[in-house]
Amino acid sequence: TLIVTLLLIALSIGVGVLWNPRVFLICAAIFYGVYIPLYTTFFTNGGGLATGLIGSLGYWLEQHGVRRGSQPWYYYLVVNLPVYEFLPALGALFAAGIGLSRYWNPAPAPDEAPADPEAPRRFPALLFIGYWSVMALGAFSVAGEKMPWLTTHISLPLILLSGWAIGWFVDRVDWSHFRARRAWLVAILLPVTVLALVAVFGALLGNNPPFQGSELSQLQATSAFISALVVAGIGLASLYRLGEPLGWGNVARLAVLSVFGLLGLFTARAAFIAAYINYDYANEFLVYAHGSRGVRTVMEQIEDISFRTEDGLGLKVAYDADVSWPMEWYLRNFTNRAFYGNQPTREALDAPVVIAGTANWNRVESLLGDRYYQFEYIRMVWPMQDYFPKPDQTIGARIVQALADPQMRQALFNIWWNRDYTLYGQLTNQSFDLAQWPLADRMRMYVRKDIAAQIWSYGVGPAQLSLPPQEDPYLENRQTLTADLVFGALGAAEGQFDGPRGVAVGPDGSVYVTDSRNHRVQQFTADGQFVRAWGRYGKVEDGTGLEGGFFNEPWGIAVGPDGAVYVADLWNHRIQKFTADGQFIRMWGRFAQDGAFDSFYGPRAIAVDAAGRLYVADTGNDRVVVFDSNGNGLDIIGTSGFEPGALDEPVGVAVTSDGGEVYIADTWNQRLQRFVRDELTGEYRFDLEWSVSAWYGQSLDNKPFLTRDAAGRLLAPDPEGYRVLVFDRGGQFLTTWGDAGADNSTFSILAGVAVDPDGRPYVVDYGNNRVMRFPVP
DSSP, X not given: OHHHHHHHHHHHHHHHHHHOHHHHHHHXXXXXXXXXXXXXXXXXXXXXXXXXXXXXXXXXXXXXXXXXXXXXXXXXXXXXXXXXXXXXXXXXXXXXXXXXXXXXXXXXXXXXXXXXXXXXOOOOHHHXXXXXXXXXXXXXXXXXXXXXXXXXXXXXXXXXXXXXXXXXXXXXSOHHHHTSTTHHHHHHHHHHHHHHHHHHHHHHHSSSOSSSOSSHHHHHHHHHHHHHHHHHHHHHHHHHHHHHHHOHHHHHHHHHHHHHHHHHHHHHHHHHHHHXXXXXXXXXXXXXXXXXXXXXXXXXXXXXXXXXXXXXXXXXXXXXXXXHHHHHHHTTTOTTEEEEXXXXXXXXXXXXXXXXXXXXXXXXXXXXXXXXXXXXEEEEEOOOOTTSOBTTBOHHHHHHHXXXXXXXXXXXXXXXXXXXXXXXXXXXXXXXXXXXXXXXXXXXXXXXXXXXXXOGGGTTOOOXXXXXXXXXXXXXXXXXXXXXXXXXXXXXXXXXXXXXXXXXXXXXXXXXXXXXXXXXXXXXXXXXXXXXEEOEEOOGGGTSOOSTTEESSEEEEEEOXXXXXXXEEGGGTEEEEEOXXXXXXXXXXXXXXXXXXXXXXXXXXXXXXXXXXXXXXXXXXXXEEEEOTTSOEEEEEOOBSSSTTOBSSEEEEXXXXXXXXXXXXXXXXXXXXXXXXXXXXXXXXXXXXXXXXXXXXXSTTOOOOXXXXXXXXXXXXXXXXXXXXXXXXXXXXXXXXXXXXXXXXXXXXXXXXEEOTTSOEEEEEGGGTEEEEOOOO
């Protein structure tokens, strides 16, 4: 960057000295006399004059590779110039036309004295500014970064060209005629007539042309057309009568100046609307990656809550990395602001107000539970981007097609004139309502219920001022456990994982783990040493996974009393059975929702009892299916619903050794249910349920597995709550351990859980791609 900067400076000095050293030095002095005191930190940081020039250019060059905005090459030509800089663009075209006509038809040189060879050469201003304009438009169009504020670099030379063109027309009007012969009437009639003609052609080309019927809107269109036509006719007739004495050349040039004047008013109108009306709204194309009014609303509420509860800005506000822009700045005066990045924990979220971006909603809501009210706002907006390229149509063809359609012409005019997207949205089946703007990044503000009860004006209703906060019911018996064995890391090599899900312990202590995104099963010794792996990717849907041993994201895994290994092949919708050393035995299942035993929709978890009966959580079909060890259907537990005995997204399954009791993690109903087997019929019936203050999110990762230890306790992971919950068989909460993190006592999204013969739990830390063994809790 330094070399490029020095070369450009040297080149500019060389060109200036060759042209006219004296004038060049004067111009340079004027430029830097304004630039240095007003646009640099020279008086407080003298070195910043040099580093700023070099650093700013270096930053801009780096952005080309980033391609921030990913705008198409025609972004300035098709969007920003027509919408905002139409006057400079049109003026530049006039200047180009005048310049070319002068080149092709040069005026005869007047008789004058020979030129002084010592006099400085006349600077070709029009040619230079034209070159500047073309190069600026070309350079910024091919540059990687294209942003609305960079349009100013293209507009500046166009403005100079427009000024030159306007000056050319002004100089060629014979103003002496206009001081006599009532020429002032022509100056008044010209803009009125131009506007009337615009109205006439606009009515003919719009989506509601005249003389189309007798409905009110059609009659109004006809009336407006006739009125504009009458005004235009009177104006043209009057101009014809008044213009002949003035000379038609003068009238024509004055007409052009009238058009420039009207466009100047339109430009001022567009600038005023953008700067003072739509400055915060995405319907302006200049509002790019812009903080929305939702940010202001959130801050107003936070400040009000803080002053009403803390008598100042001492309110604790927790916020994440997603919303750090712009919240880091807006919360700068809050003494208790707490940044938790992308790792929300219970301690970090222990605040009256929490703010989270979309990436952390599921995890934050799992930790907050039902103790907070939730409010959603738009954080950042982008303008409409339907002008982006389409693979089947060039931008030129799209423009021609749009302009050929009266409805689309009117819709585009409405956007250009009033930033009104209503008709365009109707034609394209989109909603451009500002409150639900489609190109937006959202955030949520969570207000603790005891605080919200005091701030009744936010829609939660007035209440007593001292409502005690609702505590997490599982904090009282929380303990800290440190894993005594950890194995695994991200990768595809032996002993590495990419999205581990299920874990099971065999009769000999072997540990089996489903490595979902590597589409395989891995076997380890009890102390975490790799033994073997089997399986590879295959998709039944496209015919590549029809044989045994092919997986499409294996999740659940269980080991039978004879050592046989059962695997839930999630997206192939089937169960596969293997020997203890990975030899394929059989498989069953297909994708269906017809209620048959072998109809699966994303089976996720498996449990096996001492008799070898298999219990499969058929998650997508909201049921648990019971099979014998050969895959013959025995019973179906549950139906879709929320009443006792019904299921909604069941995942984890645990069973007593004799199969008399089956426990199911009924995820989206946020409860555990117990079913017992009828000794006479062998069928399972509902027996007990209890609520679980967890499993709030509905993400793909919030799928709690379940296991049962020898003491009859149930271990239920809270995947996005970073902890394992322990209950007795009757639903009494006993203890919990875990938090967010990556050390040997914390997790990053939990998955499977299993217990070895000594009662030690193995927990799959899916987010950290590892398996952890803990002491008996």
